[in-house]
Amino acid sequence: MNDTNKAKACLQKIVDLFKSGNIPKALAVATIPPQKGIPSGKWSISNRILQFLSDTSDARGFRQWEQAGRNIKKGAKALYILGPRSRIVKETDGNDQEIEKTIVTGFYAIPVFRAEDTDGKPLPYDPVSPPPLADVAEQFGLSVSYQAFASNYYGYYHGDSKRIVLATHEAQVFFHELAHAAHHKIAGSLKGGQMPDQEIIAELTAATLASMYCSEVNIGFSYEYVKAYSEKSKKSIDRACLVVINTVGQVLDKILNTHLLVKEEVA
Numbered sequence: 001m002n003d004t005n006k007a008k009a010c011l012q013k014i015v016d017l018f019k020s021g022n023i024p025k026a027l028a029v030a031t032i033p034p035q036k037g038i039p040s041g042k043w044s045i046s047n048r049i050l051q052f053l054s055d056t057s058d059a060r061g062f063r064q065w066e067q068a069g070r071n072i073k074k075g076a077k078a079l080y081i082l083g084p085r086s087r088i089v090k091e092t093d094g095n096d097q098e099i100e101k102t103i104v105t106g107f108y109a110i111p112v113f114r115a116e117d118t119d120g121k122p123l124p125y126d127p128v129s130p131p132p133l134a135d136v137a138e139q140f141g142l143s144v145s146y147q148a149f150a151s152n153y154y155g156y157y158h159g160d161s162k163r164i165v166l167a168t169h170e171a172q173v174f175f176h177e178l179a180h181a182a183h184h185k186i187a188g189s190l191k192g193g194q195m196p197d198q199e200i201i202a203e204l205t206a207a208t209l210a211s212m213y214c215s216e217v218n219i220g221f222s223y224e225y226v227k228a229y230s231e232k233s234k235k236s237i238d239r240a241c242l243v244v245i246n247t248v249g250q251v252l253d254k255i256l257n258t259h260l261l262v263k264e265e266v267a
């Protein structure tokens, strides 16, 4: 059986399992913890909020990136954090003793760059090895980067900037975002936001790929995810799967054929 037929058989098994409702409990997704050892680990709360708003968990100055063995990509824009401008003043205390005091007289902007806009040596929170099918993301022209979990998403795919950002090393989450990218290529465009159909397509693809490429599949997680979006679109879970199953097949073909093509090029 070739890979695409194997994929269809796996997909059917998953949909049948969903229909039966006899699903193992969802396992917690192991996320990348906050990084204390990086410069922004020591920043003020307000600077960390500025960093968060710029959609990164690791921003550093030009020299700091240089020291980490990474280069800032061409065209990358800096974001600015605030550093206190201070002055030392002499005062006399109650006992007529002269004391030195540091007072903050204002703030100045410090340019820093997002880890996502750099390349070079691996970052401390990068995975030891890239996930399976990373070659497909590369073939699609996508960058894949990792950041610490910030409690709002495990990963996302952004079509305009051609990137996948992940807050976990679990391959199933990468597969979900890769599926969005492949679906985007097939459909020509995706609707913004988390549309139920698109999410169900991505998660069914992810569960199928995980059952082919990973030793462990978090089938409970996929089930909860698909169930939540089925309810949002006011469909039963098997109905919701049925209406997208052909598209899931196309998305799987797109990913597996691209992978095959890369393998042949290498061979």
Ligand SMILES: [Zn+2]
Residues within 6 Å of the ligand: 176, 180, 198, 199, 202
């Ligand atoms: Zn999604």
